[in-house]
Each structure stands twice: as C-alpha cells, then as structure tokens.
Amino acid sequence: MTLKPSKGISRRKFMLLSACAAVGFGTMSIGKRFQALAASKDIIPLSDLGNRDVFTTCGMCVNKCGVIARVRNGVIEKLDPNPYFLKSRSMLCARGNAGVDSVYSPDRLKYPMIRTGQRGEGKFRRASWDEALDLVVKNLSDLAEKYGRAGTVFVSSEEFQEHFFTTFAECYGSPNTLRHPSLCLSSNIQGFGATFGTNPTPDVLNTDYIIMSGANRSEALITPDSIDMLTGSGGRRKLVYLDPRFTKTAAKADEWFPIRPGTDMAFILAMIHVIVKENLYDRKFVEEQTEGFDKLVPHIEAYSPEWAAAKCEIPAEDIRRIAREFAMAAPKAVYYQGRRSSFFDNDTQMRRAMAILNAIIGNWDKIGGMVPNSQIPLEGHEFVAPFYEDIPERLEANAATYLSEKDGSWKYFRDRVLEQKPYPVKGMMIYKQNPLVSVANREKTLKMMEQMEFICTIDITMNDTACYSDVLLPEATYLEREDPIESLGGIHPVLVWREPCIKPMYESRPNLWIMQELAKRMGDEMSASFNYTMQEYREHQVKNNPEILKALKEKGVYYEKDTPTYGQTIGKKLKTKSGKIEIFSQKYADKGLDPLPVYKHPESGPAGQYRLILGRTAYMTHGTTANNAFLFDIMSENHIWLHTSEAMKKGLKDGQMVKVKSPLTTESLRLLITEKIRPDCVYLSHGFGVLSKGQRLIFGKGGSDAALVEDFVEPISGNMAMHHTFVEVTAA
C-alpha cells in the first residue's frame, strides 16, 4: 500500500454535506437503482479521465463479478459492486474489495526480468522488453529445433486473455497445453457429462431441498449459489450438508453430518436405493428421458441405508428420511455437485452417482432443479494455426480414459515429463498458473521444472513459479487491462468485459500485447494469427449484435432477458450418445469402466495418523491472494485443524507449532484445536507455506498443502485425488 497516495483529504471534503439520501438502496429493483445512481450523481461520466467510474469485471477469482472501479486523480480508490450484475446479486466479496492491492502491491512484477542466480534463488535482473522477448523467442525456436514443437508445454489457467496464450500455443504447434481443470473439477465434468452430456447448474435460488457434500459454499464462494443458498424462496428451503468439517456452510445448514471422507457415494447409492425401492422416483420422466434405469434397479439392491451407514457413518434412518424428503421435494430438489472434485480416485463415479440420483427424481431442466447452462453466443475471432507435420499426440495421451485435449492432466503429464516418455518436454511457458502452489506433490513439480531447459512465466507477482523461472514477463492486472468480451454461461447467461481503469503501471503489458510481440518475432505466419487490436477483436466478437458493446460500456454487463429460461432441452436430444440421460453408461462399458457407479471404500490410514483434507476460506483464492495486503490482514497464516479429543490425547496446545509429516515431507505450522472437525482428519487451507521471498507478507508463514499432499489420481478424468494423504502431527 505504500505506493498508494493518501486519499483522506479529498474524502473528508464530502463529510457533513447536507444529506439527501436515497435510503434502502440495496433492496431496490435494478431499474430503480439505475435511476437512483443517475440522480445521486453517483456515477461520474467517463469523459473525465482523472476521475471516473469504470464498469469492469472482477478478476480476483473465477466468478467474474461486476465491478465499478472508482478512479480518483488517476488512482483506483475503491471497487464497488456493480448493481446491474445479476449473477453476483450486486455484491463484492472480501477478495473483490481487496483487488486494488493487486495493482498497488509492492510485490508486483514491474519489469521484464531475466534470471541471474540459480533457479529458485530469486535473483533476477531487469531487462528491456525487447531483450526479454527476444530471449523467449530464441529459446522457443531452439527448443523446437532440438525437441520438436511438442517439447514445450504451455501452462495456463482461466483468464479473459488466456485465449491468446492458448492461441499462441496452437500456432506454435505444441499439443501440450496444460490447464487447471485436472486440479479442480474435471472428474465432476466427466461424471455429469457422461450422464447428462453436460455439467448442469443447480438452480439454487428456486430449489426447496439442497444436499451438498463437500461443497463449502459459505467459504468457497460461487456466485450466485453462495448467496442463493441463504436467500431461497418460500421458507421451505432445506439444506443438508455433508463434510468432515463443521465449515461456515455447516453453520448455515439445517443438518450437518460429519461424513467419513471418501464415502459420499455410499450415501448417494443408499438414497437411490430408498428412492427406487419405495417408488419415489419420477416414473414418467425416467421412462421418457433416461436410459438404463432397468439396470440400475438390480445394481442398487445391495446398497441399503444400513449398508451405507456402516460406510459413511450417517445413521440409516437419517439416510432413509433424507432420501424421502429429497424425493418429496422433487423436482425442486438438487444434489449439488459442487465444483472442485479432486478428492478421491473414484471421484468420477461418485459424481456419476450424484447425477443419477438427480436424474431419477426428474429435476432435469426444471425450475429449482438441475439446469443445463445457457450461453449467449459470441462470434469467435477466426485464426488459422499453421499446420506442422509430425506433431505427436499430447504427452500424456491415453493416460486417462477421457482427457480434455486442451486441459490435459497435471498428474499424468508431470509423471511423463519426469520419465521423459514418450518424448522429452524441455520448455515451459506459463501464464497465470502457479503449479508450485496448486499442484499436489510440490517436490515432483520442482523436479519437473528443474529438468526444463527454459521456463518463461507471465504473471503479475513474484509467486513461487515465477521465482523458479528464467524469464519473467510482467502482465497488466485485470484493473489495467482491456479484455475481450467473455460469455459467462449458466442458468442466466451474461456477457462481460473489462475496461482499463488506469494505464498499466510500470512496464507491465496486457497478455495480448505480449503474445503479439512474441508472434511477431516468431515469423509472419504466426503473426498473422494475432493481426488485430483488442477493439477489432471485440467488434468481431459481437459483429452480429453491436448493441452489446453499448450495453457493456454503460452497465458493464449484457444479458438478453431478466429471467432465466427453463426447459430448453426438454424434448431435444442431449449431447450423450443416446441423446437421453444415461443412467447406464454404454460409453463407459465400452471402455471397460463400470457403467453404473460401483462403491469403492477408501483405504484407512495407518494407526495414529490423520487424513489430510484440504479446503478454502472465503478470503482467499487458491494460491493467488494470500500476499494481498487486505487479505493478509484478515488471515496471515494457515493452521492445521485437529479435533479437541485428539489434541488432548497428544497433549498439544492450541496455537502451538506442530510438525505435520506426510509420506512426502514435513511442514511446520500452527495448530488450531477445534471441535469442528472429525477426529480422524486434519485440515489445512490452501496458499501458504510459499517458497518465494518475493511474496514478502506471507513468506515464512504457515505450511504448504502442495508439499504435503501425495499425487493420487482419478483415472477416468485424470483429475488429481488430493484426499488420500495421511499425516502425523507432532509437537514441533
């Protein structure tokens, strides 16, 4: 915050001005709010460049909420929620409010840098853009010559300008792009996709009965679900929550069960058992719109609530009751699939079970049910990637049953890099991903990076991955960039974009500029794919409806209707092979997979050890925000949670330093003794225990989950399975 000029004086001038308030603003309709905003002169016209209010989109997490940036005297003073932005219900969370610090943080990457010391030592020298870009291109060309174009992996994560990065990868000719879904939700997408042909969105706002397992919506915020979870209509809403921890979602739930980790499928199969056996399913729907129900009936015979109770430690009578209540509430009932699903190695099948449970009560594409995502179509900007002969398949092709060709699988990919099979990968281009913090088994990631001949990172801060790179290219933050229009799908689809609030600080540049400059140096053919300005790009995106641009400029968001549309897929073929909801998956059977989910009990840990479970807080986004001054102010380290009874047995005291030892390594961090966790588990939140001294606030604080967690994998989707690690906890 040192770089931010004081704003106290201009503020105080406003104090004590005579009031003419439009109170109750927060509860007004959108239209009324608009009038009120205009009347109160709350929004300063764009013409005044020094002082203006910019409608843009938050970039602190994946939700992309609407933001009004208040720019005063050329400084972004405050980010306020955009009241027009329906998806986030005109809110901004702690991270959204803290976004200003991503611009003004002293730990930003300010200039292009070239490594001078050993990798990871953190010694760099400032370089000119020309020098840095030339060096990157020289290395990319050399690598292509030495190892072929597949010898460089392009690592990235979702961001409005990520498209340019993957475009670059495609034009460069590498099949190896490695994205985040295999650390997050790919098993979820796979399980629901195999059943419905798509991963639908639960209509949380309108549902009467939600069951969430491990989806901690009060802390892992997803808009609008986190909000709608609490504001549901009618007062008949019931929330059943399964989690080994008493999270802040548990505190809001009607019922919380500390389920044994990895046994959710037992609970779900038993619910299906009850619903099928007691004829509570939607017979008409099942007959008309699903495939393979007849095979489900004998399949679930053995999965009685009594059987499940022994597995998941939820009493049989509760399972039975919840199953009945759930079916009674149908179709306004959802078994919420959550988002991050990198839990266990049977995760895809567990999500399949969830999908089947949803299917048999007929909540598909109905109000309060499971609704397939809609999308406002945008025209793609056409480019033609050059075609290179003899490009091999992805490095980890065929490792997982169903691999996304764009996303890949971190687990399998990294293993094959280390084996150098079937071919070596010696170059790494990284955009906005921080694998040293986000990928389980940090030691392996370090080894993978060590064997790279060249690593270039494009990011905004000196995170761990940047620290282990050879060339650093500073990107402009989301508040300094002009971004393409993005179509956010969902029940209520919208279009958003980003407008720059201030000019990029220091020598940071938007990713498009960086990619254009690299492409220019790579040659004419590549350069042709980037032959446009951002403005032209946007115009191409909306060439069928230029009105969109106007709406975005005025309100920062565009949507076609005020209310969602349900039932668009009813009577139409789904994207499955059969065109119906596939309870029995022929496609899986063909691949030798279980066509119906078969329960697999998770292994128990060695005596005296605890299962390490991971999770989030509402004030941190993965490994990216812990060093934010505002958020650090709220949470300055992570603790290892241990149940009171276990701590008592071990004679450990609250707040003391403990050693957490996994088969991989030992991390030291502070102990939090609590009733809010199963006695056989410990919990650790994500994003601390960093290696880079360039993150000055959090360096030396807390412990790293990535270092502790073993890299098990879910073989159907290639998703990481991060809850198979057992740890010892001893006094430090």
Next chain:
Amino acid sequence: MYRNGLLMSVLVVVCMSVGLALAADGGNSKKGKYLWKTNCKTCHVEGGGASVLSPSSKTTKEWTEFFDKNTNPVIMEKCKKFPEANLKDIRTYMIEHAKDSDQPETCG
C-alpha cells in the same frame, strides 16, 4: 448381475462401431482442423453463403453418415476437390469434436 447385459451391449456396440472405428482411424485431426478452417469454414459461417457448420453441429453418428453415406450431389461435388487422405483428416476432426464426442467440457 449386469455382467450378461454388459457383455451383450459390448458386443452390440463393437459390431456397430467396427466400421466407424476403421473409417475414423488414420486421419490426422489436427490437419483436418487446418484443412477445415482454410477450405470449408469460410463459407460455413453466418453470411458465408453455406449453412453455418462446426464440428459440434452434428453427432458422431451424423458425421459418420455425412461422410460415408452422403448422396447430396452438391456436397459430393465440393468434397471431390480434396484428395482422399485430406477428406479423411477432416472427417476425423469433425468426428472427434462432434456434439456427443468424448471430448469433455472445459472450464473458463
């Protein structure tokens, strides 16, 4: 319990997809994409003259039929300009990215 059913369905599917699998085999999807983009797509967009078309416009089955059993003389005429191998590449690309392909959805 379902083992018989499984066996049966495996057999059925294997029989059904033998031809398909053989036909899809051998094409280079990446080359197909390049060829599709450079030769076909320019017209198969809005205002391009031809019907708007992308791989996800049709299911695997529909694409297979489109390429293998097409009797539409206009399309046959257009396709003739490609050598057999290239057509196979395009076919592979379209089928691998069909509406109901095994390609999972992605995030972000």
Next chain:
Amino acid sequence: MKKKRFAMVFDISKCIDCKACTVACKAENNIPLVKDNYRNWITEGPLRGKYPKLGQSYIPGQCMQCANPPCEHVCPTSATYVNVDGIVLVDNKKCIGCKYCMTACPYDARYYNEKTGAVDKCTFCVQRTSVGRIPACVETCPTKVRVFGDLNDPESEVSKLLTKHPYRVEKPEIGTQPFLFYLV
C-alpha cells in the same frame, strides 16, 4: 428537510463470516492495514453443542451509533460528536489521543489510527451517506445481512423490518441506546 436517524439492521442468520464488509470498509475508509485497526468486524459466536451436533452464529458489528453515546460524554475536547443524522463522528483535529473513548465504549468499536492521529470508528460511511449512497459494508455484503436506512422515515426498509420482526440490541443494560439492531 426532515432530520434523519440512520440505523442498521442485521439479519445474522444470513451472515457467512466472509469478511467482505471488513475489507470493503478498510478500502473505502483508507484504514491503515495494521492489526487491531478496523471499524467493523465479524465475531464467531460461541460454538453450541458437542461434536457431532454443533451450531454457530457469526455476528457482524461496528460502532452502534448510540443515541446515548458514552464516547461522546467522556471526550474531554468534544472531538467526538453526533451529527444531524445521528451519526457519532470524531473530529480528528480535536482528538488528543487520550483514548478515554476507547475505554468508555462498551462495544470495542474504536481504535487509534496512527495515520490520522486520531481515534477512528465507523461513520456509517458519512462521505457516502451524505450524498445519498449507502455504506460500503452494506453495499458489498454478499448475503445482504445488512440493511441501512433512516428510522425517521416509516417507509424505509429499516423501519419496516423493525416493525415486522422482533429484534435485539447489544448490551441494552448499559443504556447506550444503540442504533444497530439484530433481528432475532
């Protein structure tokens, strides 16, 4: 124009302890990011029950904007005063840093701001409310726990809420007459 009596009503059943209000307040009011410096907070209520039957509430709070504010009474230089809208404010230039108001406040709502050299507290975002906007914490709150408005206006949302629902205030026995209301 009629005098206002600004108040805030909390529906704590909706509070998920996400700390959006705290960060919004710090950003809006330029509060130095040092420990102990905050105008509003969310406390975790006591954990009810024993594992595995547990319950917990999260209770947001800030200056209660008392009608009978002890902080105002004790200030030797009248640096703390109440404005026309019923908001308790501090005139920074008059604050001598004796911290008497901090010991007098039953809600721990005040802290000493080294940057301004004065005791600081929630002002209901007077720079916003005086031009018709709502406080930053209210505007940003994801689950809309907070409702802000004028109690002198019977049509305001806060007035309606308080006529419709039972509510409580913090430490009523002290006689501070807080204007932050918690629905029960």
Next chain:
Amino acid sequence: MTTTITNSKNIIGFSVLGLGTLLGLVSVGYVLMIGHSNAYNLTRQIPWGILISTYVFFAVSCSGLCLVSSLGHVFGIKEFEAIGKRAILVAILALLTGFGVIAMELDHPFRMAIWVILSPNPLSAIWWMGTLYGLYLILLCIELYAFIKENHRLASLVGLVGFVVAISACSNLGAVFGLLEARPFWHGPYLPIFFILSALVSGCALLALIVYFNHSLRGIEMPPEYKKFMITLGKLQALLLGILLFFIIWKIIPGLYEKYPGIYEATMAALSGKLSFNFWFFEAFLGLILPFILLLNNSTRTPFGVMLAGLLTTVGVFFMRYDMVIAGQIVPMRISDGGKATGVLHYVPSVAEMGIVIGSICACLFVYVLIEKKFDLSHTGHH
C-alpha cells in the same frame, strides 16, 4: 569519615538516579522517533497501560501529600506543621512528573492544551481532571511561595482551598474510571472514594520517606520533634491501612459473590490469574499487611520502622494503581474467538513504557534531592 561515606553514598545515589533519568529520556526519544503504536504494548482493547497507572500513582500521591500535610497548616495539628513546605514541594514535583508521564501517553498533548479550552466538554471526567489538577498545581505553587515567604495567613488560606481541590481532584480521578459503565470492574462510586482513602495512605507513606531520608541523607540525627512526628504518622498510617484493608476486601467480595460478568473475571485475574502475583505479593503483602504489622507493633514503630512501612506501602500502592488500571480492561468487550474458552486479555508493559516509568520516578527523586541539597527546607517556619 562520615562525610566521605555520605559523599560516596551521594555519588552512588545521584548516579543511579541520573542513569534512571537518562533511561527515561532515551525511552522518550525512542517513542518520539518510532511512534506510540510501535513503542507501547497497547491495543485497542487495552488502550491504557502502565503510563496511565503511573500517572495515577503520581497524581494521587500528590493529593495525598497535601491532604496529610494540611493536617498541620490547615487543621492545626502541631506535629504535622513541621513538614508543610517539603510536602508541598514533593507534591508539586510528583504532579509535574505525573503530567510528564501522561503527556507521553497522550498522542497530542499540545492539541490538548488548545482544545481543552476552545472546545471543553464539562461532561468529561478527564476534562475535569485536567482542570482540577491544573488549578491544583497553581494553588500548590502559591502555597509553596507562601511558605517560603512565611506568609502563614496566605498559606493556610490557600491550604484550605487546596484541601478542597485536592480531594475533588483525586476523587475525580477515581471518577475517570468510575463513570465508565462499559467497564464493570471500575464502574460505580467506589473508586472516587477509594482514591481519597488511598491518597491519604500514599501521602503518609511518602511523608515518612521524606522525613527519614532528609535526615539520613544529610547524615544528621533526627530531632525529637521529627521523631515524634514519625511515630504519630505511623499511628495514623496504621489506622488508614486498617481501613484500606477493608476497602479492598469489600471490593473483592461483591466481585465474587454474584459472578457479575466483567467484575468476576477481573477479580479472578487479580486473585488467581495474570495479576495475582502483583496483587498478593506487592499489593497485599508488601503494601498492606507487612507495613500494618510493622506499624501496629510498638517495638517496630520506630522512625526507621515507619519509614520502612512507608517504603513498602509506596511500592504496594504503585502496583495497586497498575492492577486497578489493567484489571478494568482485561475482560474483552466482546467474545471474539468463537467456540474457544474466552480468556482475559494480555498486557505486559513494553521496554519503552518501563523505561519511561523508571525514568519518571528517578527524575522526580533526582530533582527533589537536588533541591534539598541546594536549599535548606528543614526550617519549618514556625517559631
């Protein structure tokens, strides 16, 4: 022989006091350099620390000295007339030291000087505290002047006014704490009354020290009139300590009886918690019981015994002020750690705070001893 001993004693004494004063000055410089929030261990929950309690110690001692000395020149008790001038001088020094300490506690002492006058708040006990002690300082100066000029009429007139102001000031200082309804341990009329009593105790203790050390410092035999005074003072102090003992007992019992939130936890902190060593050892044993025994017993109620009792009581009272100030704030105003057992808050003075406290005590003594060396105050002015 005696002279050299006295001289070397003097040198050691002056060096210790000088070093202490220097420590205080260094601490002050350090605080001015790095700012209050970095130098002091104060938090938003415990905003008042050892500087406030030390100020209270000095201010109440000042009041006490005058109250006790007024027994002589206001109420005409003969034995007490001998110490009037010294008492006034020490009172002035104590008050100035107290002001110095509180100036270090305030972030803006100069702002105070302006706004206390331009924007007064007569509802504020601290405003009254400033006003009364300010007025009191002026009265003390006039009184000292009257003594020096041997204007007895003026001295006893100002003494009478001073007596009223001294009681007002010190009981008002109690009210600074007692008026806070937010702090149940302080709240109520107890502290103002308690402050009057404890002022008397402090005053007696300090007078005993002053009289004794004046003679021993100079290496002269104590004249009989002073001996007599010391014994009378001892008896008076015994009475006061006996009453004080019951004041303290009656503060504790209601604190435990109904377990009233805020009072109970604070009382327990004193009895068995974080402040218990301070309370039992310094306050109760050193400050109260031991001196009480010394003074009750005829064989120990000698000038030395009375001095020793005074020394112990002074130390005890210093801790009593500290414990009172901290105990009132030690119970958090809101529960902030969720499910966990809520404890009392934690405060330990920082090195800078201790430095200022030690420095202030040393500086006060240093100046006093210096004045005693330069001017002859033993002349009592009565014929």
